[in-house]
Amino acid sequence: MIRTATIEDTADVVRIMNHGIEERRNAYLTPFLNDEGENWFKSLLQHSFYLVVKEDNDRKVCGWGSLTPYRSGRGALLHVAETTFYFDLASRGKGWGVEMLSHLEAAAMDMEKRYLVAILLDDNVPSKALLRKLGYNVWANFEGLAAFPDGNRGHMYMGKHLG
Numbered sequence: 207m208i209r210t211a212t213i214e215d216t217a218d219v220v221r222i223m224n225h226g227i228e229e230r231r232n233a234y235l236t237p238f239l240n241d242e243g244e245n246w247f248k249s250l251l252q253h254s255f256y257l258v259v260k261e262d263n264d265r266k267v268c269g270w271g272s273l274t275p276y277r278s279g280r281g282a283l284l285h286v287a288e289t290t291f292y293f294d295l296a297s298r299g300k301g302w303g304v305e306m307l308s309h310l311e312a313a314a315m316d317m318e319k320r321y322l323v324a325i326l327l328d329d330n331v332p333s334k335a336l337l338r339k340l341g342y343n344v345w346a347n348f349e350g351l352a353a354f355p356d357g358n359r360g361h362m363y364m365g366k367h368l369g
Contacts (some may be wrong), residue, residue: 211257211270216247218267219259226292231330233352233361253278256313260293260302269293271306273314274322286318291333303336309341311340316369322368327352328360342366 211219220243226235236245251257253274260269271291277283291306314322326333328347342364350358 207261207265208258208271208306211251211259213251214246215259215270217243219247219250219270220244222267222294223291224295225294228360230354231292231327231333231358235257235351235354243252243325253289255317256310258306258309258313260297260306262297268297269302269306273308273310273317273319273322278290285318287314287317287319287322289314290320298332303332304340307338308338311366311368321365323361323363323365326362327366328362332365334362337364337366338367 216240220238224237224243226232227237237289240294250272255275256273258271259267260271263266269292269336271289273289275290289310291303291310293302293306295297311322322342323345324333324337324342326335326337328349343366344362345365348361348362351361352359
């Protein structure tokens with residue numbers, strides 16, 4: 207089940223996000239510790255116009271997704287949203303990514319968004335494959351822009367016109 211995220215989901219969403227950080231699936235260098243995670247989640251709740259969690263069959267939060275403003279405050283881009291999604295390790299490969307991204311797309315269309323942009327690291331093979339499967343294309347790749355201790359990675363934009 208996909209449902210609206212609440213403050214009670216803080217620990218689960220931070221846990222899932224920290225897995226992504228540890229796997230180098232985003233540009234954060236270190237996992238959120240102590241109040242950092244709670245503050246990050248509160249900011250996400252405040253700045254997202256749509257934030258949801260996915261519950262597995264045991265009603266445990268196993269993933270989350272959001273729609274946030276793209277280039278906030280710029281009127282010419284109000285019809286664009288950024289989409290983000292993460293799943294914990296045990297929940298991958300079950301088709302839930304397709305379910306989540308399709309759900310986010312439908313919500314974006316209901317909000318009259320015409321384009322979705324996903325921003326990811328260019329070596330994130332699973333997310334790139336999921337996005338391509340659902341019709342997203344690479345719109346830009348800033349090669350080597352993200353600097354990590356073990357080497358640089360590209361900062362990639364994939365997008366889709368929702369119609």
